[in-house]
Amino acid sequence: MNETIEHLLNHRSIRKFKEHQLDEQTIEVLIQSAQAASTSSYQQAYAIVGIEDLEKKQQLVEVASGQSYVADNSYFFVFCIDYHKHMLAAEIANGSVADTVETTEALIVGAVDAGLAAQNLVVAAESLGYGTVYIGSLRNDARKVSELLELPSHVVPLFGVAVGLPDQQPGKKPRLPMEAIFHRNTYTNDSKMRELLEQYEAETSSYYGERTDGVRTEGWVYQMAASMKEPKRTYLRKFLQDKQLSQD
């Protein structure tokens, strides 16, 4: 165990921040950390938009179903898939990359590249004593986010990251049993997986029960069955296509 791993294991999402602004030097070191992450075939197929305009922050709060910490933080970053710069590069080189960037492969590369960069930024921020939270609900209305940030074609917002000084100490929600995430050589069989899920249901059920004085008793299994019943953000495929991605 070392300090870095301690930070990783102590992660929890922070949704209440103290009044404070990031200075330029910190913003820079966070972006440098993000950029230092691995990237598929050197493509760097992501962009980060820093939201400093308070009016824009408020509009993002609305997209994110009113989550106030999208505005009330030290800094807010929006991570995007970005193939616009590759389109420009191809123009400079008198070539074309359009057939490549419109594939599902490119969508996966962009999403993974953005994820690796974002997680480096989060790890760097937390190592400096900041708290962070990912905001996937920007995808509630990615079209509005895109208009607000004036994202050109081939650029799609994926999620936000709010950074700030923690003003709360939330508990750590239990993760899936290691064996339900980590398999050896082959994926674990269904009967073993069901057993692990039942075990996790009991663990998360008592976790919620303790924190709600018994009001909430359903654990992860029933929570997922309920929250994932109705498909969400079903406009996304069409939106990606309008952005000239995901045509296949």
Place this chain on the structure above:
Amino acid sequence: MNETIEHLLNHRSIRKFKEHQLDEQTIEVLIQSAQAASTSSYQQAYAIVGIEDLEKKQQLVEVASGQSYVADNSYFFVFCIDYHKHMLAAEIANGSVADTVETTEALIVGAVDAGLAAQNLVVAAESLGYGTVYIGSLRNDARKVSELLELPSHVVPLFGVAVGLPDQQPGKKPRLPMEAIFHRNTYTNDSKMRELLEQYEAETSSYYGERTDGVRTEGWVYQMAASMKEPKRTYLRKFLQDKQLSQD
């Protein structure tokens, strides 16, 4: 600056490892670090398969166009999108999540969740003195990887991560200028982006030139125009659909 950020900034991919095996305790702390990452709506929509079988490792080398370090390392992890456990959870709860997991939204969630977890694993490994490299070329034949690891429906391999003791000290390839990745409030305009790309072309061109005694002179712009000319892995969308994902 602190130790964690120093590690992040010093990252380079390592493709040659010393003879060495990870012990169980290290494997466990790496998986715990991965699991500690944020996850969209608590879904934990990823799986990690540890490859210990040497025959399987060799077959993965073949998928990865012969990259020997897919087998020659201390440990090899395969990261996957995983909604199989949510399907099982829905069965237990007498519900259905099939309509949700087949959306493009779910594909993005799975890819991002896997990315965050993988980057935490990489950061933890590097903090312990190991080198790492991502292996996206497992997607050269995701179907074969899937068969090899006996991945059920709703589970799709995304990339591998090789971990080992570094036996090389590669240079750090220059990243895009910060302003080409990091935008403020709105995406930078095309003329500024072109300028940044020209600047980056010059920087990477001399980087490669120095390392090849002038044999290679093209920089990032021309490299991308060439490497991204022909679309790759165009079977992926069909494969995802066969796996009951990405139906929309």
